[in-house]
Every structure is written in structure tokens, then in C-alpha cells.
Amino acid sequence: MDEARTVGAGRALVVAGVVWSLMAVVQFRLGLFDHSAGGAYLAHQAVAVVALGLIVGALWLLVRARIAGDGRYARTVLVLFAGGWLLILLGGLSNLASGDGTGPLATVGMVLPAVGGALNGLTGLLAGIAVARAGRLPGWRRWSVLVYALYYLAVLWLPVAITGQPPSMLPEIGWGLAWILVGVAAMNTRRDVRATTAAVT
DSSP: OOOHHHHHHHHHHHHHHHHHHHHHHHHHHHHHOOOGGGHHHHHHOOOOOOOHHHHHHHHHHHHHHHHTTTSSHHHHHHHHHHHHHHHHHHHHHHHHHHHSSSSSSHHHHHHHHHHHHHHHHHHHHHHHHHHHHHHHGGGGGGGGHHHHHIIIIIIIIHHHHOOOEEEEEEEHHHHHHHHHHHHHHHHHHHHHHHHHOOOOO
């Protein structure tokens, strides 16, 4: 496992998780749900796009770090997981580019996140299992991606898919906290490696 890439991904995920949780509070407190909220909505979406970009970049670093192992399957599920988030990111950019929330770009901004979210529901779970089985993150940290995936699937994706209603503020805040959990797990890898080395010597 590439330690430097793993730690870098962890830092990016912690920042993204903090930003996402804070922006969820702002969104629900100010009612920034669509383009009718004007410039405040666009500013909120721009910050959300930055957080999404951090998530996509972090997941790509984890792919390169081989956090789930060296096998083709492990790399494939992580790539697909990152790909689902890339679709969500592109959807956010399309929504911003539409300006007023109408036209082809607005349609793309609705379709891509839906496809990306469905892809993440499956591949996130598979990636979490692969990371846990690989055991390259020590102790409880090996389960962090799986915990995130189960939260996303059970609390966010499935309820939205069943009811057709977007998540409320608390699940959105929890989504950011789940990314912070994964980030902390990745950031602390270096410390564990040093501690293990010291104990051996």
C-alpha cells in the first residue's frame, strides 16, 4: 500500500466531510434547494462541487495506493466507486452551468447524480468489503469504508430510491461525518506503521 497517497486521501476526505456537513446545515437553514434561491443557491452548489472534487480526488488516490489489495477485482471496484462519484461531480457542474436550472445541462445535472448514486450504492459496498478483507488499514480502520458504504446504502440511497424524497438535514450531516471517519482511518495509517516498527525493533 502506498502510504503517502493513503494519508493524502485521508486529509482530503476529512476536509470534504467537514465542508459537506457544514453546507448541509446551511442548505436546510437557508432553504437553498433550487435555483429559485438565486445567487446563494449557486454559491452553495459551487462549494458542494469543491467537496465532491475532493472526494473524487481522494478516491483516485486510494485506487493508486491499492488500499483494497493488488488484485484486479479490488482495483476495479474502487475505480467504479470513484467513477460513481465522478458522475455526481459532473452532474453538479452541469447544474451550475445551466444557470437557471433549465435546459439540457439541467437535465444532465439531474440524470448523472442519479446514475452515480445507484452505482455507488453497489460498488461502495463491494469496495468496503474488499478494503476490509485486504487488511491494509490496521485495526478498526479496515472497516471504515464498509461502515461508510452501509450508511450510504441504508440511510441515504435506499430511502431516496423507495420514497422518491431527498434526505433530510441529519442524514446529510451524517454523510459528511461518514467521510470524516474514512479520512481519519486513512490519515492514521502512517502513525500505526511507525508504532508497529518501533515495537518490533
